[in-house]
Amino acid sequence: MKPEDLASLADKQRAINAACKHRIGVCTESGCVSSQSDQIAAKFNELVKSRGLQKDVRVVGVGCMGLCGNGPMVKIDDGAPMYQNVTPEHCAAILDGLDSPLGNPQLRHLLCDLNQPFFRRQKLVVRSNSGLIDPEDINDCIAHGAYESLLKVLTELSPTDVINQITLSGLRGRGGAGFPTGLKWSTVAKAGGPSKFVICNGDEGDPGAFMDRSVMEGDPHRVIEGMAIAAYAVGADHGVIYVRAEYPLAVKRLTRAINQAMRHELLGNSLFGTRFNFNIEIRLGAGAFVCGEETALIASVEGNRGVPRPRPPYPANSGLYGCPTLINNVETYATIAPIIREGAAWFAAIGTAKSKGTKIFALTGAVQNTGLIEVPMGISLRDIVFDLGGGVPAGRTFKAIQTGGPSGGCICGQNLDIPLDYESLAAIGSIMGSGGMIVMDDTSNMVDVARFFMEFCMSESCGKCVPCRVGTWQIHHLLDRIYKGHGAPEDLVLLKELCEMVKATSLCGLGQSAPNPVLSTLRNFESDYLALIEKGRADREAALSGPHDSGTTVPLEVIS
Amino acid sequence: MNGGKHATAESITLTIDQNAISCRNGLSVLEAAREHGIDIPTLCWLEGLTLWGGCRLCMVEIEGSPRLFAACATQCTEGMVIHTQSPRLHRYRRTIVEMLLAERNHVCSVCVSNGHCELQAMAQRLGVDHVHLPYRFPRLSVDNSHDFFRLDHNRCILCTRCVRVCAEIEGAHTKDVKGRGIQAAIIHDLDQPWVESQTCTSCGKCVNVCPTGALTHRGTAIGEMIKKHEFLPYLKLMREVHQ
Ligand SMILES: Cc1cc2nc3c(=O)[nH]c(=O)nc-3n(C[C@H](O)[C@H](O)[C@H](O)COP(=O)(O)O)c2cc1C
Numbered sequence: 001m002k003p004e005d006l007a008s009l010a011d012k013q014r015a016i017n018a019a020c021k022h023r024i025g026v027c028t029e030s031g032c033v034s035s036q037s038d039q040i041a042a043k044f045n046e047l048v049k050s051r052g053l054q055k056d057v058r059v060v061g062v063g064c065m066g067l068c069g070n071g072p073m074v075k076i077d078d079g080a081p082m083y084q085n086v087t088p089e090h091c092a093a094i095l096d097g098l099d100s101p102l103g104n105p106q107l108r109h110l111l112c113d114l115n116q117p118f119f120r121r122q123k124l125v126v127r128s129n130s131g132l133i134d135p136e137d138i139n140d141c142i143a144h145g146a147y148e149s150l151l152k153v154l155t156e157l158s159p160t161d162v163i164n165q166i167t168l169s170g171l172r173g174r175g176g177a178g179f180p181t182g183l184k185w186s187t188v189a190k191a192g193g194p195s196k197f198v199i200c201n202g203d204e205g206d207p208g209a210f211m212d213r214s215v216m217e218g219d220p221h222r223v224i225e226g227m228a229i230a231a232y233a234v235g236a237d238h239g240v241i242y243v244r245a246e247y248p249l250a251v252k253r254l255t256r257a258i259n260q261a262m263r264h265e266l267l268g269n270s271l272f273g274t275r276f277n278f279n280i281e282i283r284l285g286a287g288a289f290v291c292g293e294e295t296a297l298i299a300s301v302e303g304n305r306g307v308p309r310p311r312p313p314y315p316a317n318s319g320l321y322g323c324p325t326l327i328n329n330v331e332t333y334a335t336i337a338p339i340i341r342e343g344a345a346w347f348a349a350i351g352t353a354k355s356k357g358t359k360i361f362a363l364t365g366a367v368q369n370t371g372l373i374e375v376p377m378g379i380s381l382r383d384i385v386f387d388l389g390g391g392v393p394a395g396r397t398f399k400a401i402q403t404g405g406p407s408g409g410c411i412c413g414q415n416l417d418i419p420l421d422y423e424s425l426a427a428i429g430s431i432m433g434s435g436g437m438i439v440m441d442d443t444s445n446m447v448d449v450a451r452f453f454m455e456f457c458m459s460e461s462c463g464k465c466v467p468c469r470v471g472t473w474q475i476h477h478l479l480d481r482i483y484k485g486h487g488a489p490e491d492l493v494l495l496k497e498l499c500e501m502v503k504a505t506s507l508c509g510l511g512q513s514a515p516n517p518v519l520s521t522l523r524n525f526e527s528d529y530l531a532l533i534e535k536g537r538a539d540r541e542a543a544l545s546g547p548h549d550s551g552t553t554v555p556l557e558v559i560s
Numbered sequence: 561m562n563g564g565k566h567a568t569a570e571s572i573t574l575t576i577d578q579n580a581i582s583c584r585n586g587l588s589v590l591e592a593a594r595e596h597g598i599d600i601p602t603l604c605w606l607e608g609l610t611l612w613g614g615c616r617l618c619m620v621e622i623e624g625s626p627r628l629f630a631a632c633a634t635q636c637t638e639g640m641v642i643h644t645q646s647p648r649l650h651r652y653r654r655t656i657v658e659m660l661l662a663e664r665n666h667v668c669s670v671c672v673s674n675g676h677c678e679l680q681a682m683a684q685r686l687g688v689d690h691v692h693l694p695y696r697f698p699r700l701s702v703d704n705s706h707d708f709f710r711l712d713h714n715r716c717i718l719c720t721r722c723v724r725v726c727a728e729i730e731g732a733h734t735k736d737v738k739g740r741g742i743q744a745a746i747i748h749d750l751d752q753p754w755v756e757s758q759t760c761t762s763c764g765k766c767v768n769v770c771p772t773g774a775l776t777h778r779g780t781a782i783g784e785m786i787k788k789h790e791f792l793p794y795l796k797l798m799r800e801v802h803q
């Protein structure tokens with residue numbers, strides 16, 4: 001494609017879009033598809049045909065609109081009105097109300113209030129086009145600005161300029177650790193070698209997290225564009241997207257997007273007539289959490305067992321096949337195009353002193369509104385839970401919020417007012433992580449929560465190093481014992497000792513952070529542990545003092 | 561860091577346990593310490609094999625960082641100040657050995673490697689006279705199918721020395737690891753009985769590098785199994801010379 005073709009293609013598609021009076025956007029991401037949104041789209045198409053509205057109404061499958069808990073969602077035109085909890089039976093009525101800007105009054109109960117804090121308080125940077133564009137149609141994406149940033153980068157900026165922009169923006173990696181992206185890019189750019197790679201980490205193995213899936217399904221071209229810009233900046237010509245095989249829809253959309261981009265010559269050789277070549281291939285992971293760790297991921301792409309190795313050397317110097325390799329998270333790449341388009345200063349103005357921009361979270365658990373939110377860094381957890389989330393369900397009280405999945409911690413009510421950024425979360429024993437956020441109310445027992453996450457780490461440990469392989473088993477065993485009422489007060493001492501040791505001696509981030517859920521619940525909710533231990537003791541005493549001939553036995557612990 | 565492979569002639573100075581030492585640039589902390597008679601404990605590292613970094617016994621403290629570093633995987637740098645002994649390190653090392661003893665079924669009194677076992681020696685060296693962690697007592701099998709050798713999963717500590725020697729030195733890559741986490745186990749080819757392996761050359765190198773009684777010669781009685789792995793660095797050196 002020639003540089004001028006992009007704008008004319010965009011204009012052409014915009015004219016096509018404008019010629020159509022109404023656009024019905026049906027969410028076709030995994031969440032809504034699982035509640036039959038594909039049938040809704042089919043029903044709309046059928047009705048449009050039978051009523052002869054093909055010229056005026058277009059039905060498009062779009063990406064996530066955020067409020068996944070109320071899916072399937074349907075959006076009319078560019079945003080309003082929006083209907084929630086739609087079923088195929090509602091389609092006819094929705095069509096009837098197309099011309100009224102407030103929607104069909106008979107469907108008032110399905111109308112989604114776009115003025116509620118859940119939408120008002122979000123700031124869409126990565127997800128700005130999600131729910132608007134048809135992710136399966138590259139022309140529609142181009143009409144909404146896709147590949148403009150790549151064009152600008154290739155025709156106006158040098159690789160150093162690009163890296164400077166990213167550094168100035170203050171962007172930090174969204175994969176969990178928050179490493180400064182500009183610094184990583186410049187390290188790879190400086191590394192020598194005949195060839196270099198860029199890898200997109202779409203493994204997303206944390207339980208409950210689906211931010212990256214949503215970005216890949218809802219706006220795949222943005223990820224591709226970000227990778228191409230990164231490749232230009234660091235001097236790579238080959239990209240790999242590593243996606244877990246459990247995300248078939250993301251794989252399908254990405255594959256389609258790559259093929260369309262190749263056909264439009266937005267991937268391949270001599271992009272926009274420059275000397276820059278870039279190709280992308282997709283690699284499927286078999287769904288191991290540890291394969292999200294960068295060195296394990298690289299081993300997996302190379303066809304080896306997905307096991308981490310000691311760093312240094314870091315992938316930036318010696319990664320895929322020993323070549324310098326840039327590895328970033330899906331969301332990190334998806335943030336690049338907006339930064340190039342709007343400028344580093346614009347991005348740096350969002351967020352806090354050390355954490356810039358916005359972050360997507362998967363808000364789940366005991367809140368009214370569950371789904372995906374993109375919020376500016378620095379927002380307080382209280383605002384997320386009680387404003388965006390709408391608070392815990394009536395009649396229950398807030399107990400804790402868990403961030404960072406199996407590597408994170410449980411935050412108690414007293415810390416709800418801290419600003420959400422990398423440092424503040426680390427200071428209270430949790431982490432930003434990739435963006436899982438589970439709200440818990442008074443019905444949750446924290447020992448059970450800790451046991452759940454430890455079970456996850458135990459079964460996802462790769463087994464390479466002793467502290468993680470055996471330590472997670474030992475910690476899980478202790479938690480299980482305490483939860484079942486067989487614990488003793490000394491167990492808490494041993495528990496802390498083991499957690500400290502596993503954290504300090506494990507090889508990779510999985511083992512080093514696996515104790516976080518236990519340590520944070522021990523610190524903030526020790527009473528849950530003590531209550532279970534005390535209850536177990538009382539039960540045993542009662543059993544002992546009961547009449548012996550009744551056949552009561554003392555519960556004995558069996559080690560499995 | 562593989563048997564000094566990357567070491568250069570240039571020399572650097574550093575401090576290990578209050579001893580000022582000089583060594584060739586490119587050595588790992590573990591190698592530099594050994595050259596100067598400081599024996600940092602390890603069970604997975606073996607001279608002549610590639611780095612693994614799995615047992616975590618060689619963790620050391622380096623001044624200027626609150627983190628611990630695996631000595632086998634940390635390259636020496638000029639002026640580094642390293643402590644290989646401290647109450648904290650000692651506690652962690654003991655826990656690692658206890659974890660290994662509790663993980664599978666290590667019954668020394670009936671083991672052919674009794675008295676010649678690196679795990680047993682490590683436990684003695686670190687003063688592990690009892691295990692304060694719950695034992696797992698897993699039900700594991702013994703592969704007794706090979707004509708000369710035996711693999712007893714009950715004694716395996718998953719150090720992967722056998723896997724590495726088989727792939728890197730013998731070039732057969734018969735052995736590998738299957739499964740994840742606590743379920744991980746050594747396998748032959750596609751998880752077949754050893755005797756059915758099409759790739760095993762019956763060279764016996766794996767038996768000789770195995771630190772415990774997991775890989776042994778058949779027909780040995782309690783305490784009779786003595787292993788020799790001095791051949792390794794020698795073999796490796798000869799190959800490098802020939803290349
Ligand atoms: C156990 C473990 C799992 C991880 N899983 C993921 C993941 O699913 N996705 C991801 O982007 N990063 C994951 N990471 C972090 C990566 O190692 C790496 O830091 C990240 O992809 C770098 O990208 P960023 O700089 O854009 O954050 C994981 C790390 C560990 C230790």
Ligand code: SF4
Pocket residue numbers: 290307308460461462463464465466468469506507508509510511512
């Ligand atoms: S910490 Fe766990 S996952 Fe990481 S290398 Fe060690 S055993 Fe494997």
Ligand code: SF4
Pocket residue numbers: 715716717718719720721722723746766769770771772774775
């Ligand atoms: S069989 Fe021996 S050498 Fe192989 S992993 Fe087990 S303990 Fe190590």
